[in-house]
Amino acid sequence: MKKDIQNLDDIKLMVDTFYDKVQNDDLIGPIFNGVIQNRWDEHLEKMYRFWQTILLEDYTYSGRPFPPHAHLPVDELHFKRWKELFSDVVYTHFEGKKADEAIWRADKMATMFLSKILYFRENNLNPLT
Ligand code: HEM
Numbered sequence: 186m187k188k189d190i191q192n193l194d195d196i197k198l199m200v201d202t203f204y205d206k207v208q209n210d211d212l213i214g215p216i217f218n219g220v221i222q223n224r225w226d227e228h229l230e231k232m233y234r235f236w237q238t239i240l241l242e243d244y245t246y247s248g249r250p251f252p253p254h255a256h257l258p259v260d261e262l263h264f265k266r267w268k269e270l271f272s273d274v275v276y277t278h279f280e281g282k283k284a285d286e287a288i289w290r291a292d293k294m295a296t297m298f299l300s301k302i303l304y305f306r307e308n309n310l311n312p313l314t
Pocket residue numbers: 213216217220221224228231235248249250251253254257259263264267290291294295298
């Protein structure tokens with residue numbers, strides 16, 4: 186039986202495994218690598234803090250998640266792939282309430298990011314002003 190996500194080591198395993206898959210994905214990998222380039226360590230650190238805040242209620246993240254996504258060349262297909270990779274990774278390693286919550290939260294944020302991106306794009310508005 187698998188365990189649930191319980192501590193920072195679990196978060197690191199989830200984040201490292203997920204972004205490893207992301208970097209090697211033919212659809213979304215190039216988008217991430219194009220923006221992040223040689224700053225992967227910094228991005229991973231930030232994502233540990235993000236998930237630690239959400240799932241462990243240890244408030245180490247204080248950024249604004251949406252702005253870096255505002256102008257990315259992405260649509261529904263990219264978010265679908267992101268969610269597939271994420272739930273594969275989470276359920277490969279974990280099971281339980283926190284694992285389910287991670288998927289649920291990611292799904293809500295993906296829906297929100299995509300609807301904002303499309304709204305601003307379709308209406309020719311700048312999401313960052
Ligand atoms: C196809 C979908 C996605 C793409 C291509 C994408 C790409 C990126 C990129 C390029 C960055 C900026 C890295 C940097 O310059 O430092 C970033 C940051 C981030 N992403 Fe995503 N992302 C996607 C979906 C998501 C989803 C669904 C979530 C929610 C769980 C998420 C959460 C975050 C967070 C929290 C940050 C850090 C924001 C900050 O700077 O504080 N992303 N993402």
